[in-house]
Each structure stands twice: as structure tokens, then as C-alpha cells.
Amino acid sequence: MDFELSTEQKLILETVRRFVREEIAPLEADLDPDASELPPHHRERLVAMTKELGFYGLDIPEEYGGPGIDLTTRTLMAFEMAQHRAGLYAPCYGVFGGAGLAQLYEADDDQKERYLYPVLRGEKRGFFALTEPSGGSDPARAIRTTAVRDGDDWIIDGEKTFISGADKADFGIVFARTDPELGRKGITCFLVDTDMPGFRVRRIVHTLRSTHYAAELEFNRVRVPGRNVLGEVNQGFAIANDRLSRNRIPYAAGCVGVALKAQEMAIAYAKTRKTFGDYLSTRQAVQWMIVDNEIDLRTARALTLEAAARADAGKPFRTEAAICKLVASEGASRVVDRAMQIHGGYGMTKDLPLERWYRELRIRRVGEGPNEIQRLIVARDVIGGSFH
Amino acid sequence: MTGIRLTKPWRDLDEVEVALLPGQLGVFEIADEEGSTLELGFAGGHSRFGLRSAIPDAAARHEQAARFRYEVTMQYWSRFEELLAVHVADHGEVPAGNADRGDRRIGRIAAPGS
């Protein structure tokens, strides 16, 4: 596949690269190493800059006012935007704006007015609640939260866990079982406001990641009006899966981005650090770590771009998206691990971003569908059949 | 549900107790004589001596500071956010020493018993 960049792409990437190096990276020197937000005055200043550049709301579809950037260019930008300490889960601290939860684009006009547009205007935040204590890899079977019809309303009972950002959200997309007999065809998707009586955030689930940390939720007879059903009753699983493959591509790109930076750091350090009278870069053991990094990086980069290019061309890309997600998350983990090894003791410290990337990349092998599930998707596609 | 609030024992804010503080990262609470919270804070990756420097630094901002308690944790960032949210659930507002958060949102947690 030929990935010769167009003049426009080169210009965009140069702009983003400069933005990360000149605007984001210097701020991180003063922020706590685990910070996931910018102080409000810096945020406002940088949002104004991205708006000026025409990059704000990058992921918003063009018909909703987004800049209409294709997925390949978006992927290339994601490689750049992740190249700072918080870059994996908070690329550029969100100053390029968000697109909101993908499922909101499936909403009806009334729901778009109440949820999608306020999200796009930055007035509301949402969460996505699929996973339950009974499991997340196979939600069609694991979901135990129920929604029972009561007149025009639905009554939701149950619990969810590992739900990112739920404690700071105004509403959530919640999947509940509406027909216990129908398996994956018995799940419905609801828009639940966090001030509805019976909804509680029980606690924060502390993990390796502090950005958009996860929470445990309780639904105790939460009464939800019928107009808050997102999509069709019993068709919620299709909504859960919607855009899942597409999301895996920028997800992979973030992994590639931090790995690119880790490799740059490893090379620079190996060329300046001396042991036993010579530079680390002269030692074959160190050279091979850098070479293995390069192989992991180029593989992940190429596969991610291939998935993006297929999606842009309107070709099927589910297999490619699954492959790039797992290759990038596993490859980037190895790259960061080797970069830490080359940095010795300093690699383990909070003075450098490597330890944060190491922790957060570990989550990438489970998030957005564990890598075993990605392998399952590929197996289904290449072998055929519907085994699980 | 247990473990959401800081339940570690209070310690007097004096040189002896401060000298005994660990250099690790973690979260803490500074209070006045009556036990009213003045500030919730964390010793993060930039703190010179972890809790041992972050607690006296924070206490120095409050004339009425008389005691403190702390919890060692590497997940200080999300734990700090959790403590702030629980304080708001219990008291309706953040402690005076945390009022400088600008427009940064506080999470909403239904504290046990509420």
C-alpha cells in the first residue's frame, strides 16, 4: 500500500506536530505527571487556537459541522496528537474537541436536541455503560440489568462497572435486557439522565489509568421515559456494535503515537548515555532493542493506516480494524517496555512519561474489546463460521 | 460499600508527626481542631518528599490547621477526585482550600448512607 502523503496532509501534520511540541508539551512540565486536564485558562486559550486552525471537533461528521477529515488523515493526526505524557487517553487534553458518543448519531431528532447537540456544544457529558460485574467481553450473554415496561416508561434495575467518566456525566447510554428469552436480540439501549431518581455512582474503580477513570453504577428502579429508548426496543446490541470497528482505528493510532515518542526518546538517550566507556547506542543488545521497536512500530503503523484507508475507500474493514487494534496495543506495549529498559532507573520514574504510557497501554489490551476478542473476530472472518 | 471515605486515624500537626510521614505518594486531609476539613490534597509525582513535604506545604496555607490524616496510594489522582466528590456529597461543597478548581467539574458520588 502506498502512503505517500499529500501536500495538504503534510501541512496538517506539521501544524499538529508543532502544536504538540510548542503548546502541549511545555505545559506538562508543570502539571502533575498523572494529570488528565489542563487548568481552565490554558484550555480556553488552546481551544481558541484549534478553532482558529479549523481543527476543532475533528471527529464530528461533516453534516453536523465537523471539518470533514477522512479517517486516514485523522489517523495520521492521532499519531501526532498522542506524542506527549497524557497523549494516550487524553490526546492534547481534549482541546481539539470531542464528537460525543458515536451511538448518539443514531438518535431521533428529539433525542439529538436533548443529548447530541448539547454534547457537541460542550454543555453535556455522557458515558457508555455496557459492562457489568458479570462480564464485558460477551455482553450479549452477560447483561443482567433489566428494563421492564411500566405504562409509557421503563423501570431499570441492575448495576454496571468500569464505566469511564460516569461520575462527571449528565447522562449515559445504558444497555439493559428487555427480553430475557431473546439473548442478544433482547437488549435495549436507553438514555439515562444522572439526576433520575435511583441512579447512583457507588464508587470509583481505581485502575492503572487516572484519565477518564472508571466508576461503579447502581440502577435502583430508575424510571426512564419511553422517549429515551435509543433506537428500537430489543435492537440495542446493534447500536452497541455500531462504529465499534471504526473506533478501533484511532484507538490503535494513539498506541502508535506514544510508541513513536518512546522510540525517539530511547534513541536519543542511547546516543548520549555512556557505560563502560562507550555510548549505549554502540552496544548490540541496545541496538537490537531499538531495531525490535522499529519493527513493532512500522508494523503497527502500516496496519493501522491500511485499516483507515480501507474504511475511507468504503471497503469492509472489520478484520483490519481488529488486527490493527491488537497489533498496535501489543506492539506499543513492547516498545515502551524496551524504551524503559534502555533508560534504566530513570525509565521507571515519574520524571519521564514512559511509566504512565506503560501503565495505560496495559489497559489498551483489554479496553475496546480484549485482544482475545479481536483474535476471535479475525478467526471468524478468515476461517468463517460463527464459533465463539 | 466501605473504603470510599478517608478513615485513617487523625494525627496532630506537629514536627514529630510530620517527620514520621512517609515519602510516598498519596492523598491527605487537613482539618482544624474540631475536625472540619480545610483542604483535601495529594502528594503527586512532582512532590519533593511525597506526603512528607506535601502535607506541611498544604497545612501552611491554613492558620487553623491542627490535624491531618493520609493514605498512601499510587492512584492518588483518581482517589483525590473521589475524596472531593464524597466531601461534596456529605457537605454540599468542596473544602475552602479546594475552592480554586476553576470550572473543573467535581464528580457526583452517592456517598454510602446518603
Ligand SMILES: Cc1cc2nc3c(=O)[nH]c(=O)nc-3n(C[C@H](O)[C@H](O)[C@H](O)COP(=O)(O)OP(=O)(O)OC[C@H]3O[C@@H](n4cnc5c(N)ncnc54)[C@H](O)[C@@H]3O)c2cc1C
Ligand atoms: C479503565 C477501564 C475503563 C473502561 N471503560 C468502560 C466503559 O466506559 N464502558 C464499558 O461498558 N466498559 C468499560 N470498560 C470495561 C471493558 O470494556 C471490559 O473490561 C472488557 O470488555 C472485558 O470485560 P471483563 O473485564 O468483564 O472481562 P471478561 O469478559 O470477564 O473476560 C476476561 C478475560 O478473558 C479473556 N476472554 C474472554 N472471552 C474470551 C474468549 N472467547 N476467548 C479467549 N479469551 C477470552 C480475555 O483475556 C478477557 O480479558 C473499561 C475497563 C477498564 C479497565
